[in-house]
Amino acid sequence: MSTVFNFTFVPWFRSVAPYIHKFRNQTFVVAVCGEAIAAGKLPHLAQDLAMIQSMGVKVVLVHGFRPQVNEQLRAKGHQARYSHGMRITDEVALDCAQEAAGQLRYEIEAAFSQGLPNTPMAGSTIRVISGNFITARPVGIVDGVDFQHSGLVRKVDVAGITRTLDMGAMVLLSPFGFSPTGEAFNLTMEEVATSVSIALQADKLIFVTEVPGIRLKPGEPASEDNPIDTELPLAAAEELLSKAPPSQRPTDTAFYLQHCVKACKAGVERSHIIPFAVDGALLLEIYVHDGIGTMVVDEKLEELREATADDVGGILQLIEPFEKDGTLVKRSRTEIERDADHYTIVEHDGVIFACAALYPYPEAKTAEMAALTVSPQSQGQGDGEKILKRIEQRARAAGLQSIFVLTTRTMHWFIKRGFVQVDPDWLPDARKRKYNWDRKSQVLVKKLQS
Template sequence: MTTTASDQVAWFRQTSPYIHAHRCKTLVVMLDGDVFAGEAYKRIVSDLTLLNSLGLKIVVVFGVRHEVERVLADRSQASHLHHGVRVTDETAMDVVARLAGAWRARLEARFSMALPNSPMHNSAVKVCSGNFVTARPVGVLDGVDLCLTGTVRRVHAEALREQLSLGYIVLIPPTGCSMTGELFNLTVEETASAVAQALEADKLIVYAREPVLCGPDGKGCRELTVGEARTLARSLPVDGEARRKLDAACRALENGVGRVHWIGWSGDGAILEELFTRDGVGTLITDESYEQVRMATIEDVASILELIRPLEEGGVLVRRSRERLEQEISHFVIDERDGAVIGCAALHPLEEEAAELACVAVRSDYAGKGRGERLLSRVERLAREQGIRTLFVLTTQTAHWFLEHGFEPASPESLPVKRQQTYNWQRNSKVFVKRLD
């Protein structure tokens, strides 16, 4: 096998857990008009088509603000904004409607040709659009009549879900009809956020000019809580594009959306690298104020005991006394949701740059929703910070879960010597190992 082929095989193996984790997940993608100024949208369409072929459910909400401004400027017509929102008179609305329709058709055409020009030739790509968003007029703000500028009144979530379940990529333009039949101009930021909230989407993908959000010190932020994102937003110009996007992202997170990924539209394959690599390329924003994975403290002992007791009684976990747990509490991480411990895991350092992952547990009513993956990710990050290169796990009933998350079968003899001496042959746990890069 050549070096290039070997690298490709290794890459595919590394991404397979992410592919598995994202299958059947719902993504709402925010594309503003900036994307359409060059060739970037063509690459993005190809990437989204690939994600669709991997089983992801995709809604694309696109805007045409910059195209509208260009057309109005070419006609020597004034472009009026109020707090960053267009005052949409009938002339501007005609331009918005025409451009929204034109770009919807272009996107449909591009999605239709994306796969024939790829190794996935003959794979069908289904695209649809429709009146999934009902709008109403914004009205008068600060004494300014915004005319045909609208705001989202309702998102027809069930109709959207039906199309997504049939495998369609759904396109939503920056316009919405009212109950009286009027057409209104909507902002892409509000529309994408509202659609993501209505669908309770797993992720909102924000394509932006900036490839990563930067703090006041100018340094890139790889991860932000929604509180930190709100603070950062307040430091940005009120009428600025980044402020509008960030405010919309925070609203989504505060209303049921799982995560927001902020990525640059100029980078080739940015969404693939963001979703299918450990560190990603953009900024991840999560609502950690409500749920967070953190290091355990002595105050968490009782909650952890309550969590793991049913698993101990079922033989899934080794029994731990309260005294032992108190002694080992510094090795534990927990998943805390609204003050309740719903998951835990422990990292026990061994010799030879190795450690044991132990006591992985998630409350039954939260199982199968990605909590185990979050705990594993946090433990692996801690292990790397401690210079650990090899992670072992011993299990009797959850072997397949660890196999699906990058562990490989091993033998008790592969354990470090001291851990071999304490291996319980009567319990006969299966041993798995994972090499940390």
């Protein structure tokens, strides 16, 4: 049993390591809706956030409290009132919000103070610091509705939050702000988190919510044909918002998405919507390639580019399993270092997920595409096609008329993409001399359109 565990744990841990390195010293603003705490998810969320912080991430935690405030209102026989998707905060609702915030802060601080042996919190020392970091202003009267003690963020104390994070503490923010005269205003968790992430120019804004993310077909039921859209470019998110009806409830498509878009447009590189119902959702979204919810990005994170000497280690790690099973011919580190500029790669968050090399034979007006490899983690997502198109562009730019490949197992993939099989005698003389007749590789050629 332990041997099986070792064989699964080691590759998994190695696959996670690049993300650990990348996110060290980055700032994440994590917004947890009050429904998650009401559902009993706080202990596991605290454990996961503690682990994330222990790996060098600076964390600002913003909590919501919609259900907790409503519970306080019901206990006092008072009706919760909303308009324009915001709470109308009268004197009673303000008292309830202050009571709920105080109770939640106590619970959150207690959750981060656990240190029981044989738990993820064992040996951890998480300092949670909260304070008057948010200056607020009143919403005022909108379309004839007086929002009373409901407010909007006027200013974020960036210097104060930054100093606290640099001390190694986690910053905890309630959806409250104060005016320069000391008046308290009830804010929304979503607006506080978005404003803070923009002010800090955080690396990530993460909403831990009651919804699983944005589906490929918003508004339609979940199905195999309508999964969660794991990566949503900013332009597509904006288009989706333009078609969505005005948002009033957290389950509306636009409710969290509008804040993700706002943050991304203001310089926050990535914003996420993930479900609190899935245990470990934070870890899955941050440290697994495809994540579990929806990530809104200002541009595609996958970068298609030519390789440099710094990429040699990543290329070797990618192609090694395929060399071992005989899919690829083995190449030494020296050979790849020498030929690094021949390679084109697809990189995602510092990890190489696809590569291929181009070896020209100018005298025959052709070139070999070699070592085309796509990580099992990203197969089926089009990385192979991206690499092929870039290789074709490079070959055309060099004045070549065709490219060819030698393969023993992936012949049909190439045929579907315009390659035709030829006899090995077709190969340029220089390549024919290196052809391994024992391996019996198929030779496939694609003519390039000028």
